[in-house]
Amino acid sequence: MTYQTIQVETNGKVGVIRLNRPQALNALNSELAGEVGEAIAAFEADAGIGCIVLTGSEKAFAAGADIKEMAGKDYMDAFFGNFAADWNAAARARKPVIAAVAGFALGGGCELAMQCDMIIAADNAKFGQPEIKLGIIPGIGGTQRLTRAIGKAKAMDMILTGRMMDATEAERSGLVARVVPLADLMNEAMKTANTIASMSLPSVMLAKEAVNRAFETTLAEGVLFESRVFHSLFATADQKEGMTAFVEKRAAKFENK
Numbered sequence: 001m002t003y004q005t006i007q008v009e010t011n012g013k014v015g016v017i018r019l020n021r022p023q024a025l026n027a028l029n030s031e032l033a034g035e036v037g038e039a040i041a042a043f044e045a046d047a048g049i050g051c052i053v054l055t056g057s058e059k060a061f062a063a064g065a066d067i068k069e070m071a072g073k074d075y076m077d078a079f080f081g082n083f084a085a086d087w088n089a090a091a092r093a094r095k096p097v098i099a100a101v102a103g104f105a106l107g108g109g110c111e112l113a114m115q116c117d118m119i120i121a122a123d124n125a126k127f128g129q130p131e132i133k134l135g136i137i138p139g140i141g142g143t144q145r146l147t148r149a150i151g152k153a154k155a156m157d158m159i160l161t162g163r164m165m166d167a168t169e170a171e172r173s174g175l176v177a178r179v180v181p182l183a184d185l186m187n188e189a190m191k192t193a194n195t196i197a198s199m200s201l202p203s204v205m206l207a208k209e210a211v212n213r214a215f216e217t218t219l220a221e222g223v224l225f226e227s228r229v230f231h232s233l234f235a236t237a238d239q240k241e242g243m244t245a246f247v248e249k250r251a252a253k254f255e256n257k
């Protein structure tokens with residue numbers, strides 16, 4: 001598959017998607033959003049892939065939705081075209097997706113990173129929802145995911161002022177899982193992705209689904225869901241292998257079944 005706005009490669013069990021519109025700091029336009037969706041779908045369908053890494057350049061993960069593409073739209077274009085409503089392939093993925101973020105992750109770029117299951121940030125990363133400065137608001141989940149990630153006080157601060165948050169503040173606030181020096185970003189993301197991909201894929205996918213339930217339901221329902229999923233994993237060969245390997249003091253060899 002040839003793409004115009006992203007680069008895609010497979011590294012062992014990890015699928016890597018690199019946003020690649022350097023002339024626009026990887027701003028998200030319809031073409032790029034569509035290609036990210038196709039690349040994620042291809043990795044989802046590839047039984048050899050256990051984790052996906054989504055990244056950008058050293059200067060920008062993505063500087064938001066493409067303002068030049070949006071500028072001429074009126075309400076009817078946005079409403080009837082359901083503008084950007086389906087730019088959520090990362091959030092819909094069933095396999096884990098890690099965002100490896102360097103540089104700007106603004107507007108739709110921050111929202112895209114937050115659609116992923118975890119964010120690993122370089123020390124030069126800057127997060128923000130500056131839409132308010134354009135006379136709009138976040139449009140691909142920012143008001144909801146940022147608030148869940150960092151709480152109302154900081155989300156209001158970011159979304160109403162449009163200010164940026166550096167990597168240290170983002171880690172302190174719970175937006176990112178880890179901050180590493182820029183030079184180590186891809187190594188750290190790939191190491192983490194390989195660790196995840198070495199686990200039993202059914203348990204990884206179900207663990208991710210269970211964690212995400214925490215955002216969708218009550219505590220009692222979420223714990224019940226976890227319990228049902230936990231029990232179901234005792235039906236897998238990988239559970240037998242994982243526990244036998246522990247008892248036999250050897251590394252588990254999971255077969256994703």
Ligand code: CAA
Binds near residue numbers: 025130
């Ligand atoms: N859309 C389109 N083009 C963009 C862009 C965007 N979001 N962000 C940057 N670019 C373009 C610039 O227009 C510029 O292109 P030209 O060279 O052709 O002029 C190029 O990328 C480089 O950008 P700058 O010269 O501005 O680079 P800088 O280092 O001086 O500043 C920046 C970097 C602070 C990120 C600045 O580019 C900026 O503020 N960008 C816009 C950020 C923004 O407002 N994002 C939110 C968009 S709205 C949104 O995302 C809605 C939603 O929720 C779906």
